[in-house]
Amino acid sequence: DTGVSQNPRHKITKRGQNVTFRCDPISEHNRLYWYRQTLGQGPEFLTYFQNEAQLEKSRLLSDRFSAERPKGSFSTLEIQRTEQGDSAMYLCASRPGLAVNTGELFFGEGSRLTVL
Amino acid sequence: EDKVVQSPLSLVVHEGDTVTLNCSYEVTNFRSLLWYKQEKKAPTFLFMLTSSGIEKKSGRLSSILDKKELFSILNITATQTGDSAVYLCAVEGSIKGSNYKLTFGKGTLLTVNP
Numbered sequence: 001d002t003g004v005s006q007n008p009r010h011k012i013t014k015r016g017q018n019v020t021f022r023c024d025p026i027s028e029h030n031r032l033y034w035y036r037q038t039l040g041q042g043p044e045f046l047t048y049f050q051n052e053a054q055l056e057k058s059r060l061l062s063d064r065f066s067a068e069r070p071k072g073s074f075s076t077l078e079i080q081r082t083e084q085g086d087s088a089m090y091l092c093a094s095r096p097g098l099a100v101n102t103g104e105l106f107f108g109e110g111s112r113l114t115v116l
Numbered sequence: 117e118d119k120v121v122q123s124p125l126s127l128v129v130h131e132g133d134t135v136t137l138n139c140s141y142e143v144t145n146f147r148s149l150l151w152y153k154q155e156k157k158a159p160t161f162l163f164m165l166t167s168s169g170i171e172k173k174s175g176r177l178s179s180i181l182d183k184k185e186l187f188s189i190l191n192i193t194a195t196q197t198g199d200s201a202v203y204l205c206a207v208e209g210s211i212k213g214s215n216y217k218l219t220f221g222k223g224t225l226l227t228v229n230p
Contacts, residue, residue: 033218042120042204042220043159056217091158105150105206105218107158 004108006092012114013082020078021111025094032075033105034067035091043091049075082115089113118143118209120221128227133195137224139205140187147216149181149188152204154223159204162190195228202226 005024013019025032030051035043046065048056051072064082069075079086089110119142129135141149148166152159163172165181165188172179176195181188192199202223208216 031216035220040222042122042206042222045217045219048217104161104164105159107160109158 004092004094004106006090006108006111008111009109010112010114012116014116015084016081018078018080019082019113020076021090021092021113022074022076023092023094023108024074025092026096026106027073028096029094029106030072030097031095032069033093033095034075034077035093037089037091037110038087046077046090079113082113084115087113087115118207118217118219120205120207120219122203122205122221122224124224125222126225126227128229129195130229131196133228134191134193135195135226137190137192137203137205137226138187139189139221141205141207141219141221142186143207143209143219145210146183147208147210150206150208150218151179151188151190152206154202154204155200162203192226195226197228197230200226200228 007022011019032049034046037043046058047067049069052069064080067077089112091110093105093107095105121140123138148164150164151162153162163179168183176193179190202225204220204223206218206220208218
């Protein structure tokens, strides 16, 4: 499978617990994005990596959210002390470097979080 | 803060109708505008537009960009029930030099009835 892979696909947790999502981008893609999407809304930008460097993080993002991409390959998104308002679909997407930029952002199937 | 506004937010048509979806934007250092189709899963890419006035076409779908007026339209002719989806518009802007961020609109929910 050469697509963007995300896991877990679904996560149900109790308020206050920590959760971690993993994203494996397409192997030669050095740019990786995390988005959050709730019902009836478009994807909301969370953060962006170029290789292992986190170059941008949404100002709307709480300090409870942190993301890493330690070796420039897979990425993790951790949410600490989850709240019910964190319930959403978390989408990961990747794209190749600027030299081969076709514009297309390749999305994974998403990780759906439900906080009870 | 970059902004993308899509209209209408929802639209119901009959098979065979032609629809026009609108996207207006404000973005720092515009680089490109992208259209995506989202059914009950991850968005799938339709078009990328970078230059004004050049129509991109794929089958019954076409799109054009106006960089002076800061908007784009997506046309779908002879709609089919399989076109029912949320259509997302995203703009890519440059931040801090070479960093590029995509900002999405809320989408237009298109329902095509038989």
